[in-house]
Amino acid sequence: MEKIIIPASKMENHTLMRKMISYEVEVENANNVSDGYHTFGELYDHRITLFISLCKTLYNDPQYQIGQKADIWRSKRHSDGEICFGTGTQFLLGIGKEKGEQITYHIPIKRWNECEFAETLKKAPEWDGHTSEDVLKRLKNL
Numbered sequence: 407m408e409k410i411i412i413p414a415s416k417m418e419n420h421t422l423m424r425k426m427i428s429y430e431v432e433v434e435n436a437n438n439v440s441d442g443y444h445t446f447g448e449l450y451d452h453r454i455t456l457f458i459s460l461c462k463t464l465y466n467d468p469q470y471q472i473g474q475k476a477d478i479w480r481s482k483r484h485s486d487g488e489i490c491f492g493t494g495t496q497f498l499l500g501i502g503k504e505k506g507e508q509i510t511y512h513i514p515i516k517r518w519n520e521c522e523f524a525e526t527l528k529k530a531p532e533w534d535g536h537t538s539e540d541v542l543k544r545l546k547n548l
Contacts, residue, residue, distance in 0.1 A: 477502050480513075482497045484530050508533070
């Protein structure tokens with residue numbers, strides 16, 4: 407069984423929403439949980455495919471302003487040298503190596519060959535502490 411967390415709403419001004427709490431629910435397979443239109447598994451696959459496509463497009467774009475082709479990279483190891491999640495089932499694909507510009511996602515190892523365009527690093531650059539919110543801002547600024 408896997409746990410999914412349903413967070414409380416951010417609609418704090420609404421009387422009913424102020425009373426909501428987060429819930430933990432156990433499900434057999436989180437990838438099969440659906441919002442009624444798509445499963446988590448489908449949405450993650452879309453995100454991964456879109457990110458790989460973005461990286462490939464930027465790699466091939468001579469007008470890419472953040473850096474050069476070497477700014478698109480992949481690594482099976484985090485910056486401390488440890489294999490991603492200790493299992494080798496995922497790798498890191500990133501845009502940017504410097505602090506304040508990194509956009510990274512863990513990608514299933516089965517998608518490694520789709521990223522042959524990226525520079526392969528022995529270990530990932532040191533993580534700059536970016537959050538999901540930082541990634542969204544950085545993506546919007548590309």
